Amino acid sequence: MAFIDYYKVLGISKTASEQDIKKAYRKLARKYHPDVNPNDKTAEHKFKEINEAHEVLSNAENRKKYDAYGEHWQNAEAYEQAKQNQEYQRRAQARSGGYSEQDFSDIFGSMFSGGSTRHREVKFKGHDYNAELQLDLKEVYTSHKRTLTVNTKNIRITIPAGVENGQIIKIKGHGGQGINGGPNGDLFIQFSIINNTKFKRDKENLYTTVNLDVYKAMLGGELMADTFDGKVKLTVKPETQNLTKVKLKGKGFPKYKKEGQFGDLYITYQLQIPTNLSEKEKELIKELQNLR
Template sequence: MAESKRDYYEVLGVSKDADDATLKKAYRQIAKKYHPDMNPGDAEAEKKFKEASEAYAVLSDSEKRRQYDQLGHAAFDGGAGGAGGFGGFDFSGADFSDIFGDIFGDIFGGSRRGYSNQGPMKGMNVRKSVRITFEEAVFGTEKEMDIQLKESCPTCNGTGAKAGTSPETCRKCGGKGQVVYTQQSFFGTVQNVQTCPDCHGTGTIIKEKCPDCKGSGFISVNKKIKVNIPAGIDNGQSVRIREKGEPGTNGGPRGDLLVEVIVARHPIFQRQDTHIFSTVPISFAQATLGNDIRVKTVDGEVVYTVKPGTKTDTKVRLKGKGVPSLRNPKVRGDHYVTLVIQTPEKLSPEAKEALKHFDELTGNTLKQEIKPKKTKKKLFD
């Protein structure tokens, strides 16, 4: 009986207040998954496909959906074809054209739409990498790279055909570069467009290929390319050089050359965005009494005055000594220096005596008595 069927909303996996777009999206996913052409010979998949199609045919039609919401499957008992049957269901009024055009395009790699002009197309981008130093990344540099580029074959002038011959119009597609395939679906005939398998979309066939380019129309040429690397570039970022990639097709422009920058690690400096960080060791005497020290930066050494009583891990900001901004090279980040007090590992006898005398004058910490902590006595063992 018809009531043994699953609820249509359950079949599509949507709520009862689902709008048309939600219904269409849910049905498309199910139809693509269980379409007979994707599951040849699978009776269970075909059953689920037809079940979902019946559900969508009802719920996508406002009048049928109103009847179904009111009476359930009983509203269509006359055309349901019995329990679990889909062959006699009335699909009139349901619009499957756009959905099945897209589905067949996905399945067969084509398109449901009409012929598209094989106009000019930009060539593929070429990716390379270049290594630079930390300082070169900060201030910018110019590098010269050896790369192989495809150029039009001088022998055949880019036609790919042997001298004295010309490419012929493809008979399969008539020079259009595309062919139409007709596919019988559950709902009738669907046409989809694919790239011609014989000419691969070019519209022409080369019977006798050029011996130099093997029919491709291009030869590889070694070239030196200068790459201007801007100041402030960071590790992993790329520089784009226009039209130094693969040649375009049908008169289209060349692709671009994308040069990824790999920045070497620096033994002293670390970078975060436009800021530079480093650590500078100072002696106990410099930290206690204060003193001028030399700090290395990407601009060279600068003199910084350590304040008396400076503690270890004190951070110092050197304004404008960081990395230039890529957007505005005149704006630079800062350099943050961490001052770390170093403890001497080896001292002469004289230095030890002087340090003991210093300790006697500043608290005599070396002769402090360490008293054991008092513990409470247990009342019971």
């Protein structure tokens, strides 16, 4: 396989910052995404290269290896270990004269293709992939299945209810292909949860405000309020004060990987003062004021 310059793929320099890498990746991924370029093999190949480049360069440790070893970056640890072993054997030879230069070549070469057949090739795990998945808050209220396209491969996953913004889950074995029969790498998915609702989320608990007219606040009564999955009837106590909080147990968000368990919904009453009062209303309010 020909060497791919990941910096060139993303159109950035070797001194690019993490933000530069992320910005370049997002721009190119949108341009060459298979959904935007259906049945376009060239765009499909380009999209795969862009993902590979991002997966390596967005990881500080992998980027360091890539800068040092280029196309052999996945075998960086093996190279370092081989060098250490070679140095150790050289010192041993100096003391005992037990090894030849050919022996050293075999020791080092056995770790990669083309090495001596007297040594077993070392197996390496494939490199891990990283992906970001954007979802609306409503989409993670229930568990559901989603098909992702990673390096042109479709992967069917189940997204558990209650996934949080920024949370990362691992899909084992869906990363890069292993080397010399080694295991595949893993796929790490980071969730970006967009909240377009009137509810504020804090883990499994939800928070919202409900408008309460002054008459119902003083006299008490009933009102309908929105929860995340429908409406409920609330009983308002007489003489309820502004910013009073009530808790609706079990009406919050699903608890992650705890089937059937939910957090709580906290409602804050926001008192609404009437406007555009009629003369009659003003007289009655003044009368009430005098009584107080």
